[in-house]
Amino acid sequence: MDAFLMGAAEVLSLTTLTMMFFGAIAGIVSAAIPGFTVTMAIVLTLPLTFALPPLQGVAVMLSVYVGGYTGGLISAALLGIPGTPSALATTFDAYPMARKGQPGRALSLGVWASFFGTLISTLVLIVAAPPLAIFAVRLGPWEYFSLIVFALTIVASLVGHSLQRGLIAALIGLAIATIGADPMMGRPRFDMGIDALRAGLPFLVVLIGIYAISQLASEVEDPNSIKRGEKLVKGEIKFDNFAVMREVLMRPVNLIRSSMVGVAVGALPGAGGSIANLIAYDQAKRASKTPEEFGKGTPEGVIASEAGNSATAGGGMIPMISLGIPGSAVDAILLAALMVHGISIGPRLIMDNPDLVYGMFIAMAVSSLMMLVVCLVSMRAFLRVAEVPKWVIVPVVLVCCIVGTFALNNRITDLYLLLAIGVVGYALKALDYPLAPLVLAVILGPIAETNLRRALMTQDDWTLFFTRPVSLIFLVAALLSIAWAVRGILKSRANAGSQPTDVKDT
Amino acid sequence: MSGENQELQNSESGEIARLLSYVALLAASVGLFLEARSIPTSRFEALGAGAFPMLVHGALILLLIGAIIGSLCSIPAAAYPRFARTVPLWARERRLVLFMFLCLLGYMATLPVMGYAITTLIFLLVLLLTLSPRTKSAIALSVVLALVFSYGLNWLFAELFNVFLPRGR
Numbered sequence: 001m002d003a004f005l006m007g008a009a010e011v012l013s014l015t016t017l018t019m020m021f022f023g024a025i026a027g028i029v030s031a032a033i034p035g036f037t038v039t040m041a042i043v044l045t046l047p048l049t050f051a052l053p054p055l056q057g058v059a060v061m062l063s064v065y066v067g068g069y070t071g072g073l074i075s076a077a078l079l080g081i082p083g084t085p086s087a088l089a090t091t092f093d094a095y096p097m098a099r100k101g102q103p104g105r106a107l108s109l110g111v112w113a114s115f116f117g118t119l120i121s122t123l124v125l126i127v128a129a130p131p132l133a134i135f136a137v138r139l140g141p142w143e144y145f146s147l148i149v150f151a152l153t154i155v156a157s158l159v160g161h162s163l164q165r166g167l168i169a170a171l172i173g174l175a176i177a178t179i180g181a182d183p184m185m186g187r188p189r190f191d192m193g194i195d196a197l198r199a200g201l202p203f204l205v206v207l208i209g210i211y212a213i214s215q216l217a218s219e220v221e222d223p224n225s226i227k228r229g230e231k232l233v234k235g236e237i238k239f240d241n242f243a244v245m246r247e248v249l250m251r252p253v254n255l256i257r258s259s260m261v262g263v264a265v266g267a268l269p270g271a272g273g274s275i276a277n278l279i280a281y282d283q284a285k286r287a288s289k290t291p292e293e294f295g296k297g298t299p300e301g302v303i304a305s306e307a308g309n310s311a312t313a314g315g316g317m318i319p320m321i322s323l324g325i326p327g328s329a330v331d332a333i334l335l336a337a338l339m340v341h342g343i344s345i346g347p348r349l350i351m352d353n354p355d356l357v358y359g360m361f362i363a364m365a366v367s368s369l370m371m372l373v374v375c376l377v378s379m380r381a382f383l384r385v386a387e388v389p390k391w392v393i394v395p396v397v398l399v400c401c402i403v404g405t406f407a408l409n410n411r412i413t414d415l416y417l418l419l420a421i422g423v424v425g426y427a428l429k430a431l432d433y434p435l436a437p438l439v440l441a442v443i444l445g446p447i448a449e450t451n452l453r454r455a456l457m458t459q460d461d462w463t464l465f466f467t468r469p470v471s472l473i474f475l476v477a478a479l480l481s482i483a484w485a486v487r488g489i490l491k492s493r494a495n496a497g498s499q500p501t502d503v504k505d506t
Numbered sequence: 507m508s509g510e511n512q513e514l515q516n517s518e519s520g521e522i523a524r525l526l527s528y529v530a531l532l533a534a535s536v537g538l539f540l541e542a543r544s545i546p547t548s549r550f551e552a553l554g555a556g557a558f559p560m561l562v563h564g565a566l567i568l569l570l571i572g573a574i575i576g577s578l579c580s581i582p583a584a585a586y587p588r589f590a591r592t593v594p595l596w597a598r599e600r601r602l603v604l605f606m607f608l609c610l611l612g613y614m615a616t617l618p619v620m621g622y623a624i625t626t627l628i629f630l631l632v633l634l635l636t637l638s639p640r641t642k643s644a645i646a647l648s649v650v651l652a653l654v655f656s657y658g659l660n661w662l663f664a665e666l667f668n669v670f671l672p673r674g675r
Contacts, residue, residue, distance in 0.1 A: 187555040392651065407663070419614055
């Protein structure tokens with residue numbers, strides 16, 4: 001109880017609340033701009049939190065996180081362009097609804113669904129994280145290694161257009177993670193005599209290079225649209241009233257089911273909002289009495305997608321807090337923020353720093369409330385920012401990325417790495433490799449290697465990976481996720497052969 | 507029909523480009539696998555520092571060989587000459603991307619010498635003025651933005667966050 005009160009006191013202080021308020025605004029604005037993902041917003045926030053106490057810094061980042069998941073719906077609803085990958089399914093119904101003359105309703109539905117989705121996921125987080133942490137401390141290196149194998153296979157199989165390229169991307173990420181001193185004995189590997197590589201590639205530099213630089217480069221691919229001063233988001237917007245709240249609450253089953261899907265998908269390391277919104281949408285369509293209305297502007301679809309993606313915020317924090325494994329790239333940056341402050345991450349986090357963990361729970365709830373207030377009060381003003389032309393956004397954000405990267409370690413060599421990784425990231429993106437498995441593998445690689453070697457140091461017996469029940473479950477789940485993905489590919493090929501025009505159903 | 511043909515050609519070119527990436531990755535992976543084999547094992551553990559990289563590159567090599575075989579089977583022979591013609595076109599269409607990366611390269615090269623503020627000012631001015639429409643308001647806005655995000659950001663980080671961006675020699 002003391003820890004809870006200490007956490008609450010720090011989060012509810014005026015300074016923290018003020019900073020969280022601005023964080024929520026930053027998250028909503030950034031995610032409203034297509035191509036500017038929640039991950040990028042969090043990355044840019046990270047250096048600003050270095051000077052803050054740990055909980056205050058994480059609370060600000062959580063407000064950006066929660067705001068970002070909601071902001072993605074703005075351009076999804078108004079233009080049919082998902083502001084973030086997690087708003088993809090939102091375009092299926094919010095956009096047709098807006099085209100039918102109800103843009104305000106589409107936005108309001110999304111905002112309220114996001115609010116309730118985040119609240120539900122926070123409740124689940126509070127209930128599920130502590131017992132899972134107690135369970136997690138009993139897991140050995142065999143289970144951890146198998147868990148990471150499972151996480152990488154599930155993300156490789158769910159993200160992108162090709163399972164094969166997903167797995168290749170994950171393995172490239174693992175290969176990148178092996179550069180530099182090995183995590184057990186510190187023996188140098190693959191540094192090619194280059195000083196900057198001796199300590200390995202900092203994963204935040206990889207993250208910014210792969211996601212941000214490659215995305216910004218993609219934005220300037222069309223010279224004509226840039227020269228015309230084309231805006232990222234255009235259109236006249238009317239933002240409606242609170243009456244939509246009742247419309248959302250009148251659909252409790254859809255809201256709770258979609259939120260639980262979001263929590264479950266978010267809790268799987270490597271998955272995230274980009275997958276959760278699609279699964280939640282799919283489940284809502286299957287459960288609906290009028291599935292034929294989906295894709296034509298039904299509120300059910302908007303609620304499912306937005307509740308689903310927002311609930312991943314709480315879900316993603318379950319493995320992060322209880323296992324020390326990031327559920328998504330954003331959670332990885334939150335982990336980094338804690339590590340910068342010297343806080344050890346892992347199953348003992350909740351036991352060693354209960355005030356911090358309870359403070360994070362409270363910050364999640366407060367963030368969702370702030371997101372709601374900010375959206376309802378100032379949506380029109382945000383939309384002006386979303387209308388900034390690309391020729392302004394790209395150079396300015398590029399400089400922000402450079403400053404953010406430099407501020408991580410105060411090293412110019414990190415900037416050279418950023419450029420090299422950015423070029424590689426752009427090339428991989430252009431070649432249609434999914435980038436999420438690569439980045440997550442860079443983060444999870446050292447953990448996988450440490451646990452594999454530790455397991456075999458403890459007992460020189462490979463069969464233990466298959467004979468310990470929890471480890472076996474994870475490995476079987478990894479195999480099943482690949483099998484499921486292969487089945488999906490075969491099924492969609494068969495459907496494409498029989499119904500070449502019906503793309504959305506596949 | 508011509509649209510469908512164009513789409514097919516683009517898809518073929520994309521597949522050939524991916525094939526080349528598989529080959530390049532395979533070459534790198536084989537090299538790193540061999541280097542990992544040469545890392546001595548430790549007397550304190552069953553696996554050495556080279557074991558995990560060998561595992562990763564071994565799996566990557568197998569996947570890449572599979573991907574190369576798959577690509578070779580799916581790409582028609584006539585697609586290769588067409589690919590050679592599409593590469594310059596692809597590069598020309600993405601001239602702004604290439605220009606952006608060149609600007610970044612120049613920026614990184616001069617940053618340690620000239621310092622953050624002046625290098626960023628020049629970098630932003632060049633990039634903004636290249637990308638912006640040719641109007642007086644766009645030029646004025648470019649100058650203001652360049653000043654704010656160079657000298658302004660430098661001041662903000664130094665005064666507010668105690669983070670000193672490169673000062674130059």
